[in-house]
Amino acid sequence: MLLLVYLSASLPRGGHGGGRFPPTWPSIPRLGGLDPWPLGEVALFLRPGQAGAQPRGPGHGAGSGVHGPRESGAGAALQATGLFILQTNGLRLEALNPAAPTGGASGTPGRSLEGDPAHPVPPKELGGRPWELQFPGSRAAGVSVAAAETSTVAGASGACPGHRLVGSQSRFGAGGKRAPRTAPVDLVLAVGGGGRDGMDFSELDRDNTGRCRLSSPVPAVCRQEPCVLGVDEAGRGPVLGPMVYAICYCPLSRLGDLEALKVADSKTLSESERDRLFVKMEKDRDFVGWALDVLSPNLISTSMLGRVKYNLNSLSHDTATGLVQYALDQGVKVAQVFVDTVGLPETYQERLQQRFPGIEVTVKAKADALYPVVSAASICAKVARDQAVKSWHFVEKLQDLDADYGSGYPNDPKTKAWLRKHVEPVFGFPQFVRFSWRTAQSILEKEAEGVIWEDSLTGDQEGPGRIMSYFSKGPRTHPRLPHRYFQERGLESATIL
Amino acid sequence: MESSEEAAVEKCRVHLRPGTLRDAARATLHLLPCEVLVNRPAPVDRFFTPAIRQGPDGLEVSFRGRKLRGEEVVVPPGLVGYVMAMEEQGEVSMEKDFSEGDEREEQERAEPREALERDFDQFIGAIASFSRFTLWGLETIPGPDAKVRGALTWPSLAAAIHAQVPED
Structure with a gap:
């Protein structure tokens, strides 16, 4: 039609x-x-x-x-x-x-x-x-x-x-x-439904077990003029839902116009104010561009609980770096980057500066309150995180799911109550929960069945023998082990059920 | 079955219900790289199956926040996999199982009738069968060297070394 x-x-x-x-x-x-x-x-x-x-x-x-x-x-x-x-x-x-x-x-x-x-x-x-x-x-x-x-x-x-x-x-x-x-x-x-406006979460709706990148079109002017780019994140602390990293950029010459939107640190704004500001930025898409990475709680859990631990700071740094690189790949002429810090600003700044030698990098605590372009990024991130949480599609087929999980922060009693209510004794929680959070882990320890992983066995099976055993007269008693063929295949002979 | 060491081992005798092998329904099985310290039904269809994704190199899922990678393992030809369960003691044994039970390789031939139903007699039966299962590794695909794959080669080797050797 x-x-x-x-x-x-x-x-x-x-x-x-x-x-x-x-x-x-x-x-x-x-x-x-x-x-x-x-x-x-x-x-x-x-x-x-x-x-x-x-x-x-x-x-x-x-x-x-x-x-x-x-x-x-x-x-x-x-x-x-x-x-x-x-x-x-x-x-x-x-x-x-x-x-x-x-x-x-x-x-x-x-x-x-x-x-x-x-x-x-x-x-x-x-x-x-x-x-x-x-x-x-x-x-x-x-x-x-x-x-x-x-x-x-x-x-x-x-x-x-x-x-x-x-x-x-x-x-x-x-x-x-x-x-x-x-x-x-x-x-x-x-x-034909080419919806490219605002944030199109269809990819996230399709699969929210990994990461997902959304971005605005790159304004033409950002490919021609030197730009300033801000990086910020939302949803780092909560035990529920994704973490969103966002960049926002505009030409240096238009920074005044961005400031005129009265963007501010997303934490100081109400949800409706953030939505309103995001719409404003969308209207200024002829000079403001953004991109964001939605890191699913499953990705966060599996990273942090990996055999080789990949902590949240490293994950954050790498995601931020990836987004700046993405802007460069899109042809944005990035001249300055402002980043709200995660961890120590000095080391973070050094790392980013080394990675992007041609760009002037500033990493600061509270950058989202200091630099409008970081405020803008923080608004993008927060709007996206709110949207993703609100319309979260649970991978699991859950029965009587309670949507009232409070703020998602670990110290929120509502969130804690929600976690306790949704423990499954074998599987633990739905993937909406970050298993790597201490809050989640301690609830699992108490209310779910124990799980032993192959890498959680610490060599206490065959501890070192007692020194005196080397001096004993009798024959050294070793339990007779089965042939290597069987050991390598995990086969044991069974005589009783 | 050990019956000679009655002093050391609590006497027990296990009988297979042969009929259950014929009727066992096909089951979808997942072998996890971890041990869950409980033996009970779990909502696999609601929590686990919908979360499986086809990744660039094999299946992917997560369990308790840890990433698993998996692949299909096929039970070698000539063998059938069964999920066995022990009957609760005191359950009424169904004699017809024994009357129609013909010889199967895993089956223990029924004892004389009067010897059954003593308190050391136990019955197991198949509750499901399978010819393939999904083998999961912690963050890595188990691959051809997985222990389970090796274990599955044992039956054919065992058959070979126990086979009658022609005398000439």
């Missing part, structure tokens, strides 16, 4: 087969990780195959020229639709996800396609891939969404990985009731 997004004012109701007002909110697929949708965010998906090519409406006449070369086929039809929207709303199309994902040099990052009738876009630019339309920096009132009555595009399957239409507000809402400046609207139109 092709749904087109318009301002109600720009569409005469009658002309659209009685387009549905109000929109059917509950059926709108969630595009980002924010729940509930921030006011005014609208996302609609175009399902390939039924996409309309030439929506009727005001501006259609004026826009007739935009259809460009009249090629038949899905690509052309989608292009026509796209350009129609472009032109009516004074938008331009930006490639979110340039064809070549690596490196700033390859691909055409930040390529813009203006909705210009004089320069029609070749159909291959739009056809066959999902695209998305966005009106940034606006908020919503008096906006309606109409299911446009459109002609059918056959086989418009597939997908351009994230084209984004960026609009100026000047012509937004033209034609009638202009949406008040103070309360404009965000409209997102996506084809």
